[in-house]
Amino acid sequence: MRVLCVAEKPSISKSISQILSGGRFTTNETRSKYIKNYEFDYPQTNSFFTVTCVTGHLTGSDFPETHRKWNSCDAFDLFDAPVETHIASDKKAIEENLLTQARRADTLMIWTDCDREGEHIGLEIVRVCKRAKRNIVVKRARFSAIIAQQIHHAAQHPVELDRAQADAVEARIMLDLKVGAAFTRMQTMILQNHFAQLADGKNVVSYGPCQFPTLGFVVQKWNLVKSFVSEPFWFIYLALTSSAGEETPFNWKRGHLFDEDVAVSLYDFVLSDPLARVIKVTKKGTKKWKPLPLTTVELQKAGSRLLRLAPKKVLDIAEKLYQQGFLSYPRTETDQFDPQFDFQSLIQKQTVDPAWGDFATSLTQNGFSAPRKGKNNDKAHPPIHPTAHAGNLAGDDKKVYEFITRRFLACCSKDAEGFQTIVDVECGGEFFSATGLIVLERNYLIVYPYDKWVGHELPDFEEGQEFQPSVCELREGKTSKPSLLTEADLVTLMDKNGIGTDATIAQHIQTIIDRDYVIEKIEGNTKYLIPSKLGIGLIEGYNQMGLNKSLSKPQLRRETERSMVQVCEGQKTKGDMLEETIEQYKEMFIIARREFPKVVSRTTLS
Structure with missing residues (x-):
């Protein structure tokens, strides 16, 4: 044969x-x-x-x-x-x-x-x-x-x-072509009449069913940051300094108050009877949970947050390492390993590595602990894991491989263990607490430096003990401005709202950057996403149209993704899915073209 x-x-x-x-x-x-x-x-x-x-x-x-x-x-x-x-x-x-x-x-x-x-x-x-x-x-x-x-x-x-999955992709291709082309053509041709930068016909103001909700998240966060007004608040700060000069702060159970008069009144009560009394001491074992098995979305988020690499770059590298036989298939929604998965042979391959080989060896010698089970299983691929040892990688390839390997070994290790002490005190009718931690066994943290767990030991307190606080002050603070959107934040929002798939999220982010709808801004070691004037104008203009399902918000695309899943599961045909979705976009198009002057008035090209 x-x-x-x-x-x-x-x-x-x-x-x-x-x-x-x-x-x-x-x-x-x-x-x-x-x-x-x-x-x-x-x-x-x-x-x-x-x-x-x-x-x-x-x-x-x-x-x-x-x-x-x-x-x-x-x-x-x-x-x-x-x-x-x-x-x-x-x-x-x-x-x-x-x-x-x-x-x-x-x-x-x-x-x-x-x-x-x-x-x-x-x-x-x-x-x-x-x-x-x-x-x-x-x-x-x-x-x-x-x-x-x-x-x-x-x-x-x-x-x-699986013909049903193939049908779902064909439906998505046709839908994205028709919707993208209709809206792109409409908005570009109208804007060409108002802006000289578009008159030569070389620049296209593109629309995409995933692209615009992605841009919408960036604009929404930008507006939140821009409109933020800091508010003052007040809190009671209580602390005890030991003979060795170490200060133990106690957190006010009320947190903080925005009403200064009420805060001052409560503080006066505390000052009238400033002797603190320990009302409860709780001592218990505690754990820091080891990470869940790695999915594509989590890899993209970690790549941006921890490795300082763009989501698309991380996926491209993982794809290359997969083709070279070093990693499993890097596009998966599954965060649970099959009970029959052969962990030991894969761990054994990592024992030769100079950086984590000793840890891998310890896992093979009765240190193995079954990975945690997440809530997701796409029934197609296991979580991302190393399939062979790669000792000659360099640069970003090495960073991505090292993260995935350390994550896998951490999953196969034990949770970090500690001993926690919580001391509750009462002072002047107000309640405060302090928390201490002693790290007993680092376990997975030994191989996984991306997580931190630092111990802080408290002095010995006993219930009924009284003490004079070293510090008892009414302090003022201000609410902090929210941070701009990072790529990791955007990946989280897109995944949560069903915009794109685990494999396409990174490409949609890259598209709005390539279209100059979003500008990358680096502050310190963090990359933030800021909408351009054109990006802001497009989203705010569409938001003013009063559409039942906004083109800049995730609802419509989320429904499309659900329909694609129904096609995959045989609950809906490709033709039905296309007909229903295109009819929705037709209605949106008619209103959008009629109301498009609102986009024109909001759009200023830089």
Whole structure:
């Protein structure tokens, strides 16, 4: 039996061939300089394998000539315009190779990435190959990491291609094309009449169903910061200084008050009887929980916050390390490992590392503790984890690999353990408390320096003990201005509100930066996102239109993402999802075009 295996990328096809053939394969060139065909016998299934690949999506979608040019039709007509799907001009050599190889094959086995997008690319491959051989048997190889065990299992136990997931992607592609093109064309052509910077037709004021809610989050936070007015507040500060000169502060149970007269009155009561009395001493063991297994969203947030790397940069690096066989598939919503997961073999591979090898060794010697279970499981991929030791990485690649590896080892360790003391005191009718901590066992913190847990020991207090506070003052403070939005903050907001997927969030953030709707501002070691004048004008203009479902807020896109999930689960057809969603956007478009002068009045190009 001849089997044609098609991967999503050249590096994956080569890795699959090396694993399945044991390094004994022949290599044949193709007309594409990026693509090679690898051939070998695979006796495990009594087959002869040809392994090749594509380079991502084969096809592109666009309107026919009757609608493609900006002045060829009214922008509204694009919602109902036909869409043509064709092999991209730069993929013709890849198409030719697939057609040639499919004619010789009995079975087509899809080896694309095991996510929604991968299912769609797989369907594109199937459509090309069936043009060469209509009755070719189609199978799907499922794997999460480029490691021998998984690759052999995928080759020997193929499944069916998930057409529903592919349909969901096709619906999203058509929807984004129609909605994006209609709104982009409308708003650009109107703004061209008002701003010289757009008159040459080279600059486009683009709209995207995910892009605008993403920009909306940035503008919303900017307005919150800009409109912030600091308010004074007052609080009672109580402290005891030991003979060694160490001060133990006690926190006022009321926190702070915004009414100065009330604060002064309460403070006078305290001063009238300033002797403090210990009313309760609580001593108990406490823990600092080890981190949950790593998801794509958490990787993006950590990459921005801890590694100072843009979310897209982090994902690009993780993708490259996955293709090189060092990491599992980096696009996953799952934060719980399967109970049968082989932790020990993966931990063993890390024992040779000079930085964390000793810690990995300790885990193999009765130090292992099962990872915590999160609440998410996409039923497709395990949490992100290292699959091999990578000792020769440098720069940002090393930073990303090190974080993922330390996170995995921390997940397999024990929670940090400590001993906490809480002392509650009463002074002048007001109540205060102090908290102390002794760190007993650092455990996972030894290998995971990204978390901090610092001990603070309290003096020995006993219930009923009385003491004269060293400090008893009424102090004034001011409310702090909220910070600007960071990339990590934005990733969190997008994930929470269903804008994009774990794999596309980073690209949407990059898009609003590339469009000059958002400017990156670096203060110290932190990168903040600030909307440009154009970005502010667009969002505030749309917000003034009184739309039932604002185009700059997440509700409409969140509903679209839910509809895509329903298509994936077979609860809704691709056609139904498109019809319902496009009708919603049509209504929004009619109102938006009528009310667009509000955007014009708010928009000032810099």
